[in-house]
Amino acid sequence: MNGIKKTNSESLFETAKTYFPGGVNSPVRAFKSVGGGPLFIKKGDGCTIWDEDGNQFIDFCCSWGPLILGHNHKGIYDGVVAALQNGTGFGAPTVLENNLAELILSRNPYIDKIRFVSSGTEAVMSALRLARGYTGKKKVLKFEGCYHGHVDSMLVKAGSGLATLGTSSSAGVPEEYANETLVLPLNDIDALRICFEESKEDLACAIIEPIPANNGLLLQDKSFLLELRELCTKYGVLLFFDEVISGFRVGFNGAAAYFDITPDIVTYGKIIGGGLTVGAYGANNEIMACVSPDGPVYQAGTLAGNPVAMAAGIAQLTECAKPGFYEDQQKRTELFVNNVNAHAYAKGYNFEIVTVGSIFWLSFAGKKSIKSADQIDGKMDGFKNLFRELLNRGVYIGPSGYEVGFISQAHTPEKLEVAAKVFCDSLDVVFA
Numbered sequence: 001m002n003g004i005k006k007t008n009s010e011s012l013f014e015t016a017k018t019y020f021p022g023g024v025n026s027p028v029r030a031f032k033s034v035g036g037g038p039l040f041i042k043k044g045d046g047c048t049i050w051d052e053d054g055n056q057f058i059d060f061c062c063s064w065g066p067l068i069l070g071h072n073h074k075g076i077y078d079g080v081v082a083a084l085q086n087g088t089g090f091g092a093p094t095v096l097e098n099n100l101a102e103l104i105l106s107r108n109p110y111i112d113k114i115r116f117v118s119s120g121t122e123a124v125m126s127a128l129r130l131a132r133g134y135t136g137k138k139k140v141l142k143f144e145g146c147y148h149g150h151v152d153s154m155l156v157k158a159g160s161g162l163a164t165l166g167t168s169s170s171a172g173v174p175e176e177y178a179n180e181t182l183v184l185p186l187n188d189i190d191a192l193r194i195c196f197e198e199s200k201e202d203l204a205c206a207i208i209e210p211i212p213a214n215n216g217l218l219l220q221d222k223s224f225l226l227e228l229r230e231l232c233t234k235y236g237v238l239l240f241f242d243e244v245i246s247g248f249r250v251g252f253n254g255a256a257a258y259f260d261i262t263p264d265i266v267t268y269g270k271i272i273g274g275g276l277t278v279g280a281y282g283a284n285n286e287i288m289a290c291v292s293p294d295g296p297v298y299q300a301g302t303l304a305g306n307p308v309a310m311a312a313g314i315a316q317l318t319e320c321a322k323p324g325f326y327e328d329q330q331k332r333t334e335l336f337v338n339n340v341n342a343h344a345y346a347k348g349y350n351f352e353i354v355t356v357g358s359i360f361w362l363s364f365a366g367k368k369s370i371k372s373a374d375q376i377d378g379k380m381d382g383f384k385n386l387f388r389e390l391l392n393r394g395v396y397i398g399p400s401g402y403e404v405g406f407i408s409q410a411h412t413p414e415k416l417e418v419a420a421k422v423f424c425d426s427l428d429v430v431f432a
C-alpha cells in the first residue's frame with residue numbers, strides 16, 4: 001500500500017529542525033524508532049485527529065494518556081473558556097484549586113493532602129525530595145523498566161552484575177547522583193528482600209509504577225507489590241506509587257485501588273489536567289506537613305495550580321467520577337482487544353494485545369507474560385511494520401513499540417470495530 005501524503009508535515013519538520021533539537025520538544029515525537037518524519041497534527045475531535053496534509057486518523061495515542069475523554073470534549077472546552085474569561089492566572093490562590101482538590105481528596109482514601117505542580121516529572125522530583133526530607137534518608141530504590149520522568153536521580157539503569165547501584169542513563173547526570181539510586185528488576189522478590197536487608201538504613205523510599213506502562217505493559221504480580229509494601233513498612237521506607245499514567249486511568253483512584261495497596265506517597269499527572277499541564281503529589285497529613293510553607297522541604301511553582309489548567313482537570317475528573325465510567329471504558333477496550341487477538345490467534349500470528357483498564361500494548365513474539373524490562377525484544381521490527389500499515393489505513397498509535405495505547409470515552413464501539421478491522425488487515429500484511 002502506498003504511503004499517505006506527508007508533504008506539509010515534511011516541510012514543517014524541516015523548519016522545526018532549525019528551531020528544536022531533533023525538530024521536537026519531546027524526543028519520542030520525532031518518529032526515530034519507526035523511521036520517517038513525524039506527522040504535524042492540526043486538530044482533534046472525539047477519537048479522530050487530522051494532520052496538516054488533511055489525513056484523518058483514529059487516535060490511540062491520546063496525547064500519551066491525558067485525553068481520557070477524547071479530543072475537544074465539550075465539558076473541558078466549556079470549563080476552559082469560562083476560566084479563560086477571568087484571566088489566565090494570578091500567582092495567587094483561586095477557588096478552582098480548591099475545587100479540583102475537593103474532587104480528588106473526597107474520593108481518595110490514600111492521601112489527605114495534595115500539592116499541584118505542572119508536570120509528571122515535576123511531581124516525581126518534588127515527591128522524592130519530600131521522601132528524603134521526611135525520612136532524613138538519602139537513597140531511593142527504583143525498578144528497571146519503570147519510567148518516572150526526566151528527574152536526574154531517575155535517569156539511571158542497573159549497574160553491571162549483581163550490584164544494585166544505579167549508573168546514569170543520560171549524559172549530564174553525575175555518577176554521584178546516580179549512585180544514590182538503587183535499581184532492581186521488577187517482580188523479583190528475592191532481590192527485593194536482599195536489597196532491603198542491606199540498605200534499609202539509607203533508603204528513603206521505593207518508587208514504582210504499580211502498573212508499569214512506559215516500557216511495554218509490565219503487569220506485576222500483586223504478591224510482588226504486597227511484599228514491597230510489607231518490606232517498606234517493616235523498615236521505615238516510604239512506598240512511592242508513581243501513578244502519573246495509572247492514576248485516574250485504571251480507576252479513579254488508580255493502581256492503589258486496583259491492587260488495594262496503600263502507598264505512602266503518590267504522584268499524578270497526565271489525566272489529572274484534562275490535557276493541560278498539571279501534575280500533583282500527595283500523602284497523609286503527617287508527611288505533607290513537611291512541605292513548605294508548613295515544613296522544611298522547599299517546593300514552589302509560578303504557574304502551579306493554574307486556573308485554566310485546573311478548570312480542564314475539574315471538567316475531566318467530574319466525568320471520570322461518574323458511576324460506571326471505568327467499567328464502560330474497560331468493556332469497550334476488551335471488545336476491541338478481543339476482536340484483534342481472536343484474529344491473531346486464529347491465524348497463528350506471534351502477536352497479542354496485552355491490556356489493563358483502557359491501556360493496551362502491542363506485544364510481539366509471544367511475550368504476553370512479560371514482567372520485567374529485559375524480556376522485551378529490542379528489535380521492534382514487527383512493531384515498525386505494523387505502525388506503518390496502521391498509519392496508511394487511518395489509525396494512529398504512539399510511534400514507539402515501548403509505548404502503550406489508550407482508549408478514550410470518545411472511542412465508540414462503532415469506531416473500535418473499524419479500528420479492529422484495520423488492525424487485523426494490517427497484521428495480515430505484517431505477518432504475510
Ligand SMILES: *Cc1c(COP(=O)(O)O)cnc(C)c1O
Nearest residue numbers: 119120121147148149242244245
Ligand atoms: C509520563 C510519566 C511521567 C512524566 O510525566 P511528564 O508530564 O511527561 O513529565 C512520570 N511517571 C510516569 C509513570 C509517567 O507515565
